Amino acid sequence: MTEQIHTDTLIIGAGSAGCVLANRLSKNPDQQVVLVEAGGKDSWHWIHIPVGYLYTMGNPKTDWCYKTTPQPGLNGRSLAYPRGRVLGGCSSINGMIYMRGQEADYESWGNDWSWKDVLPYYKRSENYHRGSDAYHSDEGELLVQEQRLKWDILETFKQVCEDSGFTDRPDFNQGDNSGVGYFEVNQRKGVRFSSARAFLHPIMHRPNLKVLTKTLSEQLIFDGERCIGMDGTHRGKLISIRANRVILAAGAIGSPALLERSGIGSENVLKPLGIKLKADLPGVGENLQDHLQVRLQYRLEHGDTLNQRANSWIGRIKMGLQYAYNQSGPLSMAPSQLGAFFKSDDAVDRADLEFHIQPMSADKLGTELHPFPGMTASVCQLRPKSRGNTHISGTKASDAPTIDPRYLSDAYDREVVCKAIEKTRTLMDHPLLDEFTPTEHKPGRTQKTSEDLIQAAGEVATTIFHPVGTAKMGPDSDPMAVVSDKLKVHGVSNLYIADASIMPTITSGNTHAPAVMIAERLAEWLDH
Numbered sequence: 430m431t432e433q434i435h436t437d438t439l440i441i442g443a444g445s446a447g448c449v450l451a452n453r454l455s456k457n458p459d460q461q462v463v464l465v466e467a468g469g470k471d472s473w474h475w476i477h478i479p480v481g482y483l484y485t486m487g488n489p490k491t492d493w494c495y496k497t498t499p500q501p502g503l504n505g506r507s508l509a510y511p512r513g514r515v516l517g518g519c520s521s522i523n524g525m526i527y528m529r530g531q532e533a534d535y536e537s538w539g540n541d542w543s544w545k546d547v548l549p550y551y552k553r554s555e556n557y558h559r560g561s562d563a564y565h566s567d568e569g570e571l572l573v574q575e576q577r578l579k580w581d582i583l584e585t586f587k588q589v590c591e592d593s594g595f596t597d598r599p600d601f602n603q604g605d606n607s608g609v610g611y612f613e614v615n616q617r618k619g620v621r622f623s624s625a626r627a628f629l630h631p632i633m634h635r636p637n638l639k640v641l642t643k644t645l646s647e648q649l650i651f652d653g654e655r656c657i658g659m660d661g662t663h664r665g666k667l668i669s670i671r672a673n674r675v676i677l678a679a680g681a682i683g684s685p686a687l688l689e690r691s692g693i694g695s696e697n698v699l700k701p702l703g704i705k706l707k708a709d710l711p712g713v714g715e716n717l718q719d720h721l722q723v724r725l726q727y728r729l730e731h732g733d734t735l736n737q738r739a740n741s742w743i744g745r746i747k748m749g750l751q752y753a754y755n756q757s758g759p760l761s762m763a764p765s766q767l768g769a770f771f772k773s774d775d776a777v778d779r780a781d782l783e784f785h786i787q788p789m790s791a792d793k794l795g796t797e798l799h800p801f802p803g804m805t806a807s808v809c810q811l812r813p814k815s816r817g818n819t820h821i822s823g824t825k826a827s828d829a830p831t832i833d834p835r836y837l838s839d840a841y842d843r844e845v846v847c848k849a850i851e852k853t854r855t856l857m858d859h860p861l862l863d864e865f866t867p868t869e870h871k872p873g874r875t876q877k878t879s880e881d882l883i884q885a886a887g888e889v890a891t892t893i894f895h896p897v898g899t900a901k902m903g904p905d906s907d908p909m910a911v912v913s914d915k916l917k918v919h920g921v922s923n924l925y926i927a928d929a930s931i932m933p934t935i936t937s938g939n940t941h942a943p944a945v946m947i948a949e950r951l952a953e954w955l956d957h
C-alpha cells in the first residue's frame with residue numbers, strides 16, 4: 430500500500446540548503462512542512478569528528494558514491510565524485526570551510542543578487558566567533574569558528590606568502606578574499622557543525638515539521654502545469670506526498686536529475702529514455718561548473734606533519750587523547766587549514782586562484798598518508814571557463830547520473846593551470862622553507878613546457894567538490910535558464926529550487942555558505 434501525506438510545503442533534500450528551508454518555513458506553526466532526505470540520520474560519530482571525512486567520503490552510508498565520466502583533460506581518468514547522502518547532505522561530509530566568495534562574483538547573478546543584496550542573508554544565518562560588525566553577525570544558527578591547532582609548516586608557508594606580497598587576511602568573508610590566512614570553519618569547539626546540526630536538530634520537535642529520512646524522491650507529480658508533489662519510496666515502501674508548494678534542494682547533481690525524471694529538461698535527453706516532455710528547459714543539467722584542484726605533494730626532510738603522527742601507534746593514541754580531552758589536535762582538523770587567494774597573472778582583475786594548504790600528503794585524497802613527512806599545496810582555479818553537464822542515465826532514482834565536468838576543456842583554463850603550478854613552485858622555492866627541505870613528490874619537477882605541465886595537472890588534479898550551475902538562474906528570455914531570479918522553475922508553477930544548482934556562475938571560493946544564503950533568500954520570499 431502507498432503511504433499518502435498531504436502538506437503545505439514539501440522540501441526535497443536535507444542538505445546545506447534544505448535544512449535552512451525547513452527551519453525557516455516551519456517557524457510559522459500554521460504551515461505544515463515535510464522535509465524528505467534519501468540518506469539516513471546523521472548519528473554516526475565519524476560525521477561529527479572533523480577528521481571523519483576520511484571515512485564518510487566514498488562510503489555508501491553517507492555518500493552517493495558517484496563517478497565522473499573519463500575526463501580527457503585529466504589524461505582519461507574518471508574521478509570519484511562525493512555527494513552527501515545523509516541529514517546535512519554535503520555539509521555532513523565536507524571540509525567545513527566557511528567562504529562566501531568575492532563581491533564581484535555576484536555582479537552577474539541577476540536582479541537583486543548583488544553583494545549588497547546577499548550580504549544580509551549571509552549574516553542572517555551566521556554566528557560568528559568575533560561577534561557582529563558590518564560583515565558578520567553573532568545571532569544566527571551557523572557557527573563560524575577558528576580552528577584549534579597550528580603547524581609550523583603552515584605558519585612558515587604563510588610567512589612565505591606574505592613575504593611574496595600577499596596581504597595577511599584574517600577574515601576571508603568581507604567581499605575581497607585576496608591574501609593569505611587561516612580558514613574559518615563550521616565547527617562547535619572542534620566538532621563539525623553541519624547544516625543539520627545548525628538548522629534542523631534544534632527544531633525537530635516542532636509539531637508542524639515532519640522529517641522523513643531514507644526517503645527517495647523518484648519523480649515530481651503535476652496537475653497540468655502545476656507541481657503538486659512527489660512520488661517515491663520511504664524505507665523501501667511506496668510513498669506519495671502532495672503539497673501546496675514544492676521546493677527542490679537536492680543539490681547540483683540531485684536537483685537536475687529529479688527534474689529530468691519528471692519530464693523537465695531537454696528533449697534530446699528525455700526522448701531516448703521514453704520520458705514525456707513536460708517543460709522544455711534545455712538548460713537542465715547543463716552549465717556544470719566545478720573547481721579543479723591541482724594537488725602538488727611535497728616530501729619534507731624535516732618538520733612535524735600529520736603523516737608521521739597518523740603513521741605511528743603512539744601518534745594515533747596521542748591524537749585520540751587530545752581529542753577526547755578537549756576536542757583539539759589533528760582529529761579536530763579541517764582537511765585544509767591555511768588558505769590563500771591570488772592572481773594567476775597581473776593582468777587578471779582579481780584573485781582567480783585559491784590555495785588549500787595541508788600539513789599532510791597522500792597519493793590520493795582519502796588514501797593512506799605517505800610514510801615520510803609531507804605537505805600538500807593544492808591550488809584551484811576559481812572561475813573556470815570549462816562547462817560540463819550531468820544528466821540521468823535511466824528513469825529511476827537508483828540509476829546513477831552521468832557527470833561530465835569537462836575539466837580543462839577550455840584553452841584558457843589550461844593556460845591558468847600552468848601558471849598555477851609555476852606560481853606554487855616559486856613559493857615552494859622560497860628560502861624560508863629551507864628548514865623543511867621540501868622536494869616535489871608529485872607531479873615531480875621533470876615537467877617544464879606547457880604541454881608537460883598540462884599533462885602533470887591531468888595526472889594529479891581532482892575535484893574540490895564544488896559542482897554548481899546545473900539549474901541556473903536567469904530570465905525567461907535566456908533559453909538555458911531553469912529558474913527565475915526568485916528561484917521559481919520556468920514553464921511550470923508551484924515549483925522552486927534553492928541549492929547550489931541555481932548559481933549562474935561559480936563563486937570564487939567554497940560553496941557551502943552560498944548554498945545556505947540561497948536558501949535563506951527563498952525562505953524569505955515564500956514567507957511573505
Ligand SMILES: Cc1cc2nc3c(=O)[nH]c(=O)nc-3n(C[C@H](O)[C@H](O)[C@H](O)COP(=O)(O)OP(=O)(O)OC[C@H]3O[C@@H](n4cnc5c(N)ncnc54)[C@H](O)[C@@H]3O)c2cc1C
Pocket residue numbers: 441442443444445446447465466467468486511512513514515516517518519520522523524525526527528644645646647678679680681683684687826893894895896927928929930939940941942944
Ligand atoms: C567532500 C566535500 C568537501 C567539501 N568541502 C567544502 C568546504 O570545506 N567548504 C564549502 O564551503 N564547501 C565544501 N564542499 C561543497 C559544499 O558542501 C556543497 O557545495 C554544498 O553542501 C551544497 O549544498 P546543497 O544544499 O546544494 O546540496 P547538498 O548538501 O548535497 O544536499 C542535497 C541533499 O539532497 C538529497 N537528495 C538528493 N537527491 C534526492 C532525492 N532524489 N530524494 C531525496 N533526497 C535527495 C541528498 O542526499 C542531500 O542530502 C564540499 C563538498 C564535499 C562533497
